């Protein structure tokens with residue numbers, strides 16, 4: 306049975322109101338929908354675009370009743386919203402992605418166990434339920450390893466790279482001090498040649514679309530820039546797209562997903578992480594694809610057919626992290642950027658600059674990939690220097 310289509314004029318609820326929620330709301334408004342945003346932070350950017358705003362904490366039962374009766378369908382822009390709330394909402398409204406998928410992906414251990422049970426390649430890993438199990442996991446995997454909190458970490462937060470026995474001791478002490486019930490995943494440290502990501506769109510009828518493979522560079526666990534298309538052989542790109550699609554089909558995922566991968570020195574592909582929502586590394590789709598990842602999210606939320614994923618131009622997306630944003634907030638800085646051919650500036654309107662906070666991004670587009678790379682590198686070199 307095909308899913309009924311929600312017509313323009315309907316209200317779409319989104320849990321979380323960060324920049325991803327704001328970009329979802331912008332796409333939804335352009336397509337004739339109204340948006341209800343629920344984010345406890347009143348300064349969250351998506352509230353500025355919402356027809357209805359909720360700023361109560363997520364457990365608030367009055368808000369959940371109101372939100373459920375208002376929204377014709379609900380989606381999310383942040384994977385750490387309570388799965389229990391999503392489960393409650395999906396009994397009353399159309400909820401994508403489902404709470405079951407969210408539960409699997411919210412917990413890094415469950416996510417990796419699920420993927421490896423389906424024979425989808427992931428780095429070797431071990432679950433750690435107490436500080437005393439850390440050494441056992443390290444003995445099993447061999448140094449170096451990466452230790453990550455099972456839940457709630459993002460942008461490299463709650464992660465440690467352990468290279469020596471003294472690092473193991475140090476992290477053991479940190480784990481001992483955390484509250485009971487915490488779990489961690491310890492993974493082999495992958496010697497990758499590059500990090501890749503693939504966006505997969507899948508609707509309730511099982512129709513799917515896979516975007517071109519993007520190549521990502523991180524700095525201290527935070528995405529610095531994304532190049533699309535990735536500098537990889539066509540065969541590797543096909544393999545990456547196939548692996549990403551297999552993972553989302555195995556999950557029976559409905560929504561927009563980002564599959565992050567490691568391309569290793571030996572030439573294999575390993576899944577690092579799956580996000581059940583549009584992703585920072587997919588922002589290029591706003592400026593150089595026929596249909597953006599956010600429009601796809603609106604389409605899936607409304608039961609509309611998935612859109613084309615054609616890349617119209619190579620691009621490099623550069624994040625504006627923390628103080629970076631100052632370089633484009635001055636008259637000279639933003640004029641320089643607006644004078645740069647092919648540059649598209651996106652600012653998220655966050656009132657406070659904080660270290661590591663994503664404040665905006667710039668997409669550099671050009672007829673040739675090399676030109677986009679060169680322009681973006683010149684721009685990166687100016688960041689944190691007064692213009």
Ligand code: AMP
Nearest residue numbers: 428451460461492493494495523526578
């Ligand atoms: P995550 O939050 O798991 O996506 O990790 C953030 C970043 O840390 C990744 O994009 C990688 O650059 C690095 N990282 C995470 N896990 C590993 C691993 N097992 N081996 C090597 N680097 C990793």
